[in-house]
Amino acid sequence: MTKIVLPSGHVVYxxxxxxxxxxxxxxRRPASLEATRIGILNNSKWNASKLLRHVVAQLEVVHSFTSVQHYSKTSFSSPADGALFDQIAKEVDVVITAIGD
Structure with missing residues (x-):
């Protein structure tokens, strides 16, 4: 929170x-999604899971992934924790996420 003092002397936060x-x-982005390990990061908003399932289904029509791993944030209103990012970085090559409002 930033404190601002107006010329009148009033304080506004x-x-x-x-x-x-x-x-x-x-x-760097991979040249192709073929044979990549895909990570799906659900931000826990109401429609995110539905949207991400649809995206994966559409991508699987044209690409063959080595694996698809699903991850979820605990709350849409706060960033994912660093341990989750570390886990994702070790387990997948590409991450897809969506807002899902």
């Missing part, structure tokens, strides 16, 4: 917060 992040270079 901005509830939006601020996040400082360092830039990162995205991982």
């Amino acid at each position: 901005d509830p939006r917060g601020q996040i400082t992040v360092a830039p990162v270079t995205p991982t």
Whole structure:
């Protein structure tokens, strides 16, 4: 929360917060999805699972995956925990996620 003092002397608190992040270079995308291990990250919103199942079904029509692993966040309102990201990075080559509102 950021404290702002107006010229009148009144204090206003901005509830939006601020996040400082360092830039990162995205991982290289594979040339093809053939024979890749796919990870599906469900953000736990109501329609995310349905949307992701449909996406996987459509992709499987044209690609042969080595495996499809499913993961879920505990809450859509907070980031996934670092241990989950580490697990996903070890187990799959590509991750697909969706909002599902």
